[in-house]
Amino acid sequence: MSEFVRLEVKDGVGTIWLERPKMNALNAQMQGELGEIAREADARDDIAAVVVYGGERVFAAGADVKEMATLTYAEMVSRAHGIQAFTRELAAIGKPTISAITGFALGGGCEVALATDVRFAADNAKLGQPEILLGIIPGAGGTQRLSRLIGPAKAKDIIFTGRFVNAEEALAIGLVDQLHPADEVYAKAVEWASQFVGGPALALRAAKGAVDRGLEVDLQTGLEIERAEFTGLFATDDRTAGMTSFVENGPGKATFT
Numbered sequence: 001m002s003e004f005v006r007l008e009v010k011d012g013v014g015t016i017w018l019e020r021p022k023m024n025a026l027n028a029q030m031q032g033e034l035g036e037i038a039r040e041a042d043a044r045d046d047i048a049a050v051v052v053y054g055g056e057r058v059f060a061a062g063a064d065v066k067e068m069a070t071l072t073y074a075e076m077v078s079r080a081h082g083i084q085a086f087t088r089e090l091a092a093i094g095k096p097t098i099s100a101i102t103g104f105a106l107g108g109g110c111e112v113a114l115a116t117d118v119r120f121a122a123d124n125a126k127l128g129q130p131e132i133l134l135g136i137i138p139g140a141g142g143t144q145r146l147s148r149l150i151g152p153a154k155a156k157d158i159i160f161t162g163r164f165v166n167a168e169e170a171l172a173i174g175l176v177d178q179l180h181p182a183d184e185v186y187a188k189a190v191e192w193a194s195q196f197v198g199g200p201a202l203a204l205r206a207a208k209g210a211v212d213r214g215l216e217v218d219l220q221t222g223l224e225i226e227r228a229e230f231t232g233l234f235a236t237d238d239r240t241a242g243m244t245s246f247v248e249n250g251p252g253k254a255t256f257t
């Protein structure tokens with residue numbers, strides 16, 4: 001039973017709630033719960049898409065610094081894999097995922113948002129990787145996912161300085177995808193996620209896998225990944241339903257199972 005992370009399912013959309021007052025600081029227990037709930041969201045057939053949300057005030061202010069402050073080097077050596085594992089589990093959800101960001105998304109909080117496909121932010125949002133100010137660097141994927149998303153120069157500026165990026169700048173550099181008033185950002189994210197309810201789940205999983213795995217390899221290997229995913233879909237009921245419906249009724253009217 002999770003204490004700090006909750007999965008709520010409504011009309012085909014799963015919301016992963018971050019719930020650890022006051023700032024959703026991610027202690028080791030919460031990191032483990034997030035990884036576990038991400039795996040559940042991936043596996044459940046009643047979830048078509050996932051929203052990650054920290055509530056109206058704050059997304060997450062990062063790893064729990066008070067907990068981390070006491071760790072020795074030897075303890076961190078054995079924990080570091082787990083720290084990367086929970087954002088990897090989140091990124092591995094084979095369904096469309098979106099973060100609805102209000103307030104601070106810092107350090108590990110920003111890394112959680114980076115592990116989803118899309119980010120909608122409130123106009124009061126502040127994102128950043130302030131680890132450098134603690135004498136460390138991002139450890140839950142930030143150096144890798146941030147630079148892949150916004151490019152190495154902008155990522156280095158943010159990681160080297162530890163500065164906070166406000167909502168307007170985050171939108172301008174592609175760190176977030178849309179801005180909304182704080183009290184609307186969750187509803188907008190749910191609306192985005194709802195588009196995929198009743199959609200072709202295997203094709204969505206294949207599309208996400210092809211894009212994500214393709215980003216990690218050379219073009220030729222990426223094209224081979226695409227070809228394998230593309231041809232594999234010809235064995236699915238969804239492609240039969242999609243194409244039959246197009247031929248008989250025209251575009252966009254297919255019902256998928």
Ligand code: CO8
Pocket residue numbers: 022023025026031061062063064065066083104106107108109111130131134137138139140
């Ligand atoms: N960890 C633990 N407690 C925190 C954290 C945190 N990251 N952030 C805030 N808090 C606590 C404060 O200590 C304070 O507690 P209390 O009321 O008991 O004194 C309470 O939350 C409210 O915080 P503030 O009074 O500071 O509130 P402000 O509105 O003045 O400031 C800020 C909010 C800007 C968020 C500020 O608290 C801050 O800078 N927090 C730290 C942000 C940070 O450095 N994050 C990075 C952490 S390191 C990290 O994430 C490592 C990544 C690699 C591993 C990832 C695994 C998840």
